Amino acid sequence: MIRIEHLTKTYATDGHDRCVLDDINLTINDGDIFGIIGESGAGKSTLVRCINLLEHPTSGRVLIGDRDITSYTGKELITLRRGIGMIFQNFSLFQQRNVLSNVEFPLELQHEDKAKSHARASELLEMVGLGDKGSYYPSQLSGGQQQRVAIARALANSPKIMLCDEATSALDTMTTHSILELLKTINRDLGVTIVFITHSLAVAESICNRIAVIDAGHIVEQGATADVFKNPQAKVTRELLGMEGQVLA
Amino acid sequence: MEWFQSFFAQYGTLLAQGTWDTIVMTFVSTLFAYVIGIPLGVLVVVTASDGLRPHHALNTVLGWIVNIGRSIPFIILLVALIPFTRWVVGTSLGVPGAIVPLVISAAPFVARMVEQSLREVDGGLVEAAQSFGASSWQIVCKVLLHEGLPSLIRGVSITFITLFGYSAMAGTVGAGGLGDIAIRYGYQRYQNDVMFATIIILIVLVQIVQTAGDHLAFKLDKRNR
Ligand SMILES: Nc1ncnc2c1ncn2[C@@H]1O[C@H](COP(=O)(O)OP(=O)(O)OP(=O)(O)O)[C@@H](O)[C@H]1O
Ligand SMILES: [Mg+2]
Numbered sequence: 001m002i003r004i005e006h007l008t009k010t011y012a013t014d015g016h017d018r019c020v021l022d023d024i025n026l027t028i029n030d031g032d033i034f035g036i037i038g039e040s041g042a043g044k045s046t047l048v049r050c051i052n053l054l055e056h057p058t059s060g061r062v063l064i065g066d067r068d069i070t071s072y073t074g075k076e077l078i079t080l081r082r083g084i085g086m087i088f089q090n091f092s093l094f095q096q097r098n099v100l101s102n103v104e105f106p107l108e109l110q111h112e113d114k115a116k117s118h119a120r121a122s123e124l125l126e127m128v129g130l131g132d133k134g135s136y137y138p139s140q141l142s143g144g145q146q147q148r149v150a151i152a153r154a155l156a157n158s159p160k161i162m163l164c165d166e167a168t169s170a171l172d173t174m175t176t177h178s179i180l181e182l183l184k185t186i187n188r189d190l191g192v193t194i195v196f197i198t199h200s201l202a203v204a205e206s207i208c209n210r211i212a213v214i215d216a217g218h219i220v221e222q223g224a225t226a227d228v229f230k231n232p233q234a235k236v237t238r239e240l241l242g243m244e245g246q247v248l249a
Numbered sequence: 250m251e252w253f254q255s256f257f258a259q260y261g262t263l264l265a266q267g268t269w270d271t272i273v274m275t276f277v278s279t280l281f282a283y284v285i286g287i288p289l290g291v292l293v294v295v296t297a298s299d300g301l302r303p304h305h306a307l308n309t310v311l312g313w314i315v316n317i318g319r320s321i322p323f324i325i326l327l328v329a330l331i332p333f334t335r336w337v338v339g340t341s342l343g344v345p346g347a348i349v350p351l352v353i354s355a356a357p358f359v360a361r362m363v364e365q366s367l368r369e370v371d372g373g374l375v376e377a378a379q380s381f382g383a384s385s386w387q388i389v390c391k392v393l394l395h396e397g398l399p400s401l402i403r404g405v406s407i408t409f410i411t412l413f414g415y416s417a418m419a420g421t422v423g424a425g426g427l428g429d430i431a432i433r434y435g436y437q438r439y440q441n442d443v444m445f446a447t448i449i450i451l452i453v454l455v456q457i458v459q460t461a462g463d464h465l466a467f468k469l470d471k472r473n474r
Pocket of ligand 1 (some may be wrong): 011012013020038039041042043044045046047199231
């Protein structure tokens, strides 16, 4: 379980503080595919990056299981991050490493035995459907294939949590669909809790069991996906659903 | 043809020795300039305000060192460093005497180029590595230097070529090499044919280094697959 309690994040820009996240409270249960939805600049990435401390909260707590991770540094922080996989909008694959070596990267960081990490990486590539592409370089793959490699890499440490920041935003509809299916399989078969950022409600609807809508640093709505879609409460949610026009008309 | 034969009979050994001295001077200087320049460049990137370990004071001092080093014209550095050079290698003459000022003048230049190459590396990759629990040291070695390699190689050929030029200047204070030959024969004895030959050799050397460097950088860059 991931619990976020009274989390705020302010950035000091040009001398004055700007509040980017304000008193965020969220609970993400084990096994969830939890959607975080909002418009550009709402604070989605910042929020999710607080979960693996790529961003440090200004105040408030983040609990994973029952441990407050907010103050983690050094070894503790590294161990924490190993337990949380992450994938990105533009894949962030190492361009000078081949596919296999990209997937081995998290294991290489831990000085894992070469033969073992090789076997693990091959197994993961098989799972994401790229078993024959190990010796390719990222520049030789399509966007969808690159994201599959990134998913395999994120799973190398057998994490219990996976953070996806706009993981399908750079992909076309068909490819998006196949990546979503893969993530669902991972969630179901490996029991990985997924936190999924998107600005697309259609994508959220097809993959998330629960969602939170964030607007200008505030959570304006959260609940089971079906409920939120059926009966959106916040103005932003209705706007995102394209319903605001109808309501006015 | 006959003219060539007699020219080579007379100056062949001299030019060959000069070419060899120039290559040795440049190669050794480039090597040591990188031994100093890589850590310096890495430190500048790492301690920058958006770096892995921001450290304002250290970054400012490093910036000064690099800029001061780059703002002293080589020819002045060459003369000013003579006592220091004597202290380090025991002489300010010949190939060893030239290497010290060449390294001192190239190191800050190399540091800046290393900095540039590392800054070109996509910040998203650093972030990805961090998300897998990479330490700062691992990020420097396994992400920045590794992903920046093709760009670093291009920097090496630029340094090498710049040092060719500098080593010729070092020739004026008795460093040996092609510059020394050009000055002694061409300038002091008005033997334009010798001077011309040194120029041709330098042009050829520069072309070879540039082509080889570009080729290697291209071959190594996996983005070109
Ligand atoms: N390092 C930073 N310094 C200052 N402001 C920042 C920083 N990072 C993010 N912000 C600001 O915080 C706000 C939220 O940014 P964030 O990246 O979390 O938004 P987002 O919801 O992920 O948007 P997008 O959909 O465009 O990715 C933005 O207004 C942004 O300008
Ligand atoms: Mg974002």
